[in-house]
Amino acid sequence: MLITALNGLAAAATLFLLASGLTVIFGATRIVNFAHGSLYMLGAYLGWSILARLPHTPWGFALGAVATMAALALFGALLEIGLLRRIYRAPELFQLLATFGVVLMVQDVVQHLWGPAELSLPRPPWLRGFVLLGGARYPRFDLIVIAVFPVLLGALWLGFTRTRWGVLVRAATQDRDMLAALGVDQRLLFTSVFALGAALAGLAGILALPDGSADLTMDLSAVTDAFVVVVVGGLGSLSGAALASLLLGMLQSFGVLWLPRASLVLAFAAMAMVLALRPNGLLGRPLAGRGVGEVVAFIRPAPRALRLAGWFALGAAACAPLILGPYALSVLMEMLIAMLFAASLHLMMGPGGMPSFGHAAWFGIGAYAAALAVHALAAPLPLALPAAVLLAAFAAAAFGWFVVRLSGVYLAMLTLAFAQICWAIAFQWGDVTGGDNGILGVWPGLGVRGFYWLVLALCAGGTLLLRRVLAAPFGHALRASRDSSLRAEAIGLDTGRLRLAAFTLAGAAAGLAGGLYAFAEGSVFPTYISLQRSVDALLMVLLGGVQTISGPILGAFAYTGLYDTLLSLTDYWRFVLGAMIIVLVLAFPQGLAGVRLPGAAR
Amino acid sequence: MLTVEALDVFYGRAQALHGIGFEVRAGQVLVLLGRNGAGKSTTMKALIGLLRPAAGRVVFAGRDLTGAAPHRIARAGIGYVPEERRIFPELTVAENLAVGRQKPRDGLEPWTPARLYALFPNLGAMPERLGARMSGGEQQMLAIARSMMGNPQLILLDEPSEGLAPLIVEQMAQAILALKAEGVTVLLAEQNLHFAQALADVAVVIEGGSIVWQGSMAALRADAAARARYLAV
Numbered sequence: 001m002l003i004t005a006l007n008g009l010a011a012a013a014t015l016f017l018l019a020s021g022l023t024v025i026f027g028a029t030r031i032v033n034f035a036h037g038s039l040y041m042l043g044a045y046l047g048w049s050i051l052a053r054l055p056h057t058p059w060g061f062a063l064g065a066v067a068t069m070a071a072l073a074l075f076g077a078l079l080e081i082g083l084l085r086r087i088y089r090a091p092e093l094f095q096l097l098a099t100f101g102v103v104l105m106v107q108d109v110v111q112h113l114w115g116p117a118e119l120s121l122p123r124p125p126w127l128r129g130f131v132l133l134g135g136a137r138y139p140r141f142d143l144i145v146i147a148v149f150p151v152l153l154g155a156l157w158l159g160f161t162r163t164r165w166g167v168l169v170r171a172a173t174q175d176r177d178m179l180a181a182l183g184v185d186q187r188l189l190f191t192s193v194f195a196l197g198a199a200l201a202g203l204a205g206i207l208a209l210p211d212g213s214a215d216l217t218m219d220l221s222a223v224t225d226a227f228v229v230v231v232v233g234g235l236g237s238l239s240g241a242a243l244a245s246l247l248l249g250m251l252q253s254f255g256v257l258w259l260p261r262a263s264l265v266l267a268f269a270a271m272a273m274v275l276a277l278r279p280n281g282l283l284g285r286p287l288a289g290r291g292v293g294e295v296v297a298f299i300r301p302a303p304r305a306l307r308l309a310g311w312f313a314l315g316a317a318a319c320a321p322l323i324l325g326p327y328a329l330s331v332l333m334e335m336l337i338a339m340l341f342a343a344s345l346h347l348m349m350g351p352g353g354m355p356s357f358g359h360a361a362w363f364g365i366g367a368y369a370a371a372l373a374v375h376a377l378a379a380p381l382p383l384a385l386p387a388a389v390l391l392a393a394f395a396a397a398a399f400g401w402f403v404v405r406l407s408g409v410y411l412a413m414l415t416l417a418f419a420q421i422c423w424a425i426a427f428q429w430g431d432v433t434g435g436d437n438g439i440l441g442v443w444p445g446l447g448v449r450g451f452y453w454l455v456l457a458l459c460a461g462g463t464l465l466l467r468r469v470l471a472a473p474f475g476h477a478l479r480a481s482r483d484s485s486l487r488a489e490a491i492g493l494d495t496g497r498l499r500l501a502a503f504t505l506a507g508a509a510a511g512l513a514g515g516l517y518a519f520a521e522g523s524v525f526p527t528y529i530s531l532q533r534s535v536d537a538l539l540m541v542l543l544g545g546v547q548t549i550s551g552p553i554l555g556a557f558a559y560t561g562l563y564d565t566l567l568s569l570t571d572y573w574r575f576v577l578g579a580m581i582i583v584l585v586l587a588f589p590q591g592l593a594g595v596r597l598p599g600a601a602r
Numbered sequence: 603m604l605t606v607e608a609l610d611v612f613y614g615r616a617q618a619l620h621g622i623g624f625e626v627r628a629g630q631v632l633v634l635l636g637r638n639g640a641g642k643s644t645t646m647k648a649l650i651g652l653l654r655p656a657a658g659r660v661v662f663a664g665r666d667l668t669g670a671a672p673h674r675i676a677r678a679g680i681g682y683v684p685e686e687r688r689i690f691p692e693l694t695v696a697e698n699l700a701v702g703r704q705k706p707r708d709g710l711e712p713w714t715p716a717r718l719y720a721l722f723p724n725l726g727a728m729p730e731r732l733g734a735r736m737s738g739g740e741q742q743m744l745a746i747a748r749s750m751m752g753n754p755q756l757i758l759l760d761e762p763s764e765g766l767a768p769l770i771v772e773q774m775a776q777a778i779l780a781l782k783a784e785g786v787t788v789l790l791a792e793q794n795l796h797f798a799q800a801l802a803d804v805a806v807v808i809e810g811g812s813i814v815w816q817g818s819m820a821a822l823r824a825d826a827a828a829r830a831r832y833l834a835v
């Protein structure tokens with residue numbers, strides 16, 4: 001009991017190291033720093049290399065920790081100056097994307113420099129030391145980690161209340177323009193805040209080494225945890241982050257004890273509960289609304305020429321199996337599925353005004369539902385596909401019920417967290433999902449051509465249906481509630497219900513795409529739910545432009561083509577893709593909707 | 603001290619200011635008068651750099667500040683007290699003042715919290731009060747005091763009398779006169795003509811984003827027709 005509680009405290013300390021930086025950065029700059037987990041990962045790897053060159057003593061470790069923090073602070077400062085500073089006024093979705101570009105680049109850089117294998121520290125005697133607590137042995141190092149929590153909380157509190165720097169940072173979180181009008185140059189302030197957050201993430205990274213290791217997945221798992229903590233605590237609230245770290249740390253360690261497999265689900269349930277009761281987190285305040293409306297213009301009907309081109313393309317696609325071989329057909333199918341997937345995300349974030357960073361969740365749920373129906377229930381395709389759609393719709397409705405009333409940033413972070421949890425379930429629940437090996441042998445039981453026609457019919461039909469829905473009164477009502485929920489409610493629209501309906505519909509369509517994908521590939525893997533896939537969908541939508549329905553369709557084809565080319569050209573596709581995202585965001589910081597596309601592309 | 607030339611300001615595509623130009627002399631109080639939506643606040647925001655003028659020039663103490671960032675304009679010696687006051691709600695009175703602190707300026711005795719508490723005794727009674735817990739009048743005093751912490755030579759006061767009880771308005775007028783006596787130049791935006799008459803030397807009347815009348819306060823007092831036409835009093 002005592003030991004479990006201590007474990008919880010140690011977990012809470014790490015969570016707080018991560019979340020405090022994230023929340024302080026958000027408070028001052030309003031940027032949700034997706035790359036926070038990458039800073040943590042860099043801290044672990046850099047720390048590993050630095051510690052290897054220092055004596056394996058407590059003092060050596062302390063020195064290494066300080067050096068790592070300094071290196072990370074420098075890296076954070078450069079990142080702020082080079083990238084973030086340029087996008088403070090960009091739409092929040094673009095900020096998230098840009099920092100995700102950093103995540104991709106850091107992953108490849110780390111893999112290149114340190115290799116793909118896990119790295120752990122040699123364990124000198126002082127690290128193996130124990131103390132006796134109530135008859136049980138407890139690692140001494142973990143006590144040090146626990147001590148970090150109150151020390152850090154106290155230091156941050158002093159820094160934010162007793163120094164001019166701290167008062168200015170707090171003022172910046174409350175009113176940036178007024179602060180500037182009082183003569184404060186905020187560039188230095190933001191750079192220093194970012195450097196501090198990066199240093200804390202680096203410290204968390206190096207502290208994770210003695211009990212664990214440095215590996216290439218720690219960035220995303222850390223940033224997911226940190227998102228959950230920050231959302232539960234309230235965005236921008238330091239004391240909220242401390243409270244939420246404690247809560248979730250304890251939940252984690254006691255959860256493992258009582259429900260070994262369900263610790264993630266428990267954390268998620270806790271988050272859902274907190275948000276249902278307090279939509280701004282435990283100690284958070286409502287965020288000043290800054291909707292995605294800036295990215296999203298309105299939907300224009302397709303011009304005649306484009307409509308003709310569309311029907312022509314559809315006709316050509318229908319004839320394709322008569323000419324093309326199986327490989328080309330499989331590429332086409334991938335594109336068609338991507339189209340439906342992107343269109344479903346577009347419905348949610350464009351007209352629905354709900355940015356999602358975890359759209360792969362519904363895709364993956366559909367794929368796994370179809371695969372499990374085939375495998376466990378021996379259901380044929382005509383049963384498995386509806387199962388995929390239904391399960392995804394059901395999950396989206398259940399999840400949407402909690403989140404549709406939240407503001408953009410929260411929504412983006414929560415959808416991301418939910419998708420990561422689905423990913424973790426697929427990954428860890430090996431008995432059912434096959435874990436990393438996935439489920440193989442999910443074949444449609446149709447010839448290649450027959451299946452291709454089915455995919456074409458369902459994807460094109462599904463996309464057209466989504467389009468119809470948007471042109472119908474439902475679509476108008478949805479956009480009205482996006483643009484001004486107050487006004488929409490004043491004219492009698494139930495905005496919550498509307499958004500939930502859009503959320504569910506988008507989930508169902510993504511589930512269909514996922515189910516089809518499972519059959520097209522003949523298998524499912526946890527990567528179907530990966531963050532990468534969610535970001536793929538986002539990029540397709542943003543690439544094509546959010547303001548049109550044809551946008552995501554074009555975007556899906558362009559992106560799928562680009563992606564396949566990239567994969568075949570270089571091993572460092574993550575690096576290249578990340579760099580491309582960043583360049584895109586820097587070139588069009590106001591969103592692609594601000595760009596006038598030439599005639600046909602509208 | 604401050605010369606404004608042919609300022610054009612837009613909100614998106616809508617033009618809010620059309621060629622505004624006037625001059626404020628050192629030590630003067632100049633009042634911008636005009637009805638709701640005339641463009642007074644827009645002028646103030648453009649001067650402090652929160653809005654970027656599309657055309658025109660702003661020259662302050664010999665320096666061209668057109669299009670400069672707000673923090674540069676503030677450091678050049680211009681204080682800004684917005685219409686909404688914009689007190690930092692989660693900072694205390696003392697912290698709000700600390701945020702406004704800038705380096706002392708040559709030839710001027712620097713403002714300190716103690717001097718400002720003497721000017722606004724209400725604030726001196728509540729240095730630990732949170733901004734969010736203050737009355738409108740107290741917030742207005744704090745907003746002025748906070749901008750004075752930057753030791754400005756010119757302050758932009760946007761409707762300091764708005765929504766305040768007559769007694770507090772009177773206090774506010776006394777405080778502004780005290781600042782004037784210290785040698786601070788004041789650019790005031792007002793709708794309350796009575797309040798403006800007690801303070802201002804020069805008046806500029808704006809309507810629909812353009813200047814429609816300008817002259818000395820005494821001349822405006824004498825010109826009943828202009829008052830009736832532009833200010834409807």
Ligand SMILES: Nc1ncnc2c1ncn2[C@@H]1O[C@H](COP(=O)(O)OP(=O)(O)OP(=O)(O)O)[C@@H](O)[C@H]1O
Binds near residue numbers: 613
């Ligand atoms: N943020 C904004 N976006 C678009 N238009 C604006 C904005 N702020 C002000 N305006 C418009 O600019 C014009 C001038 O507004 P401004 O706030 O400068 O008026 P004002 O003279 O300060 O009025 P008041 O006495 O009500 O404070 C008005 O027509 C107003 O509607």
Ligand SMILES: [Mg+2]
Binds near residue numbers: 642643685761
């Ligand atoms: Mg005004």
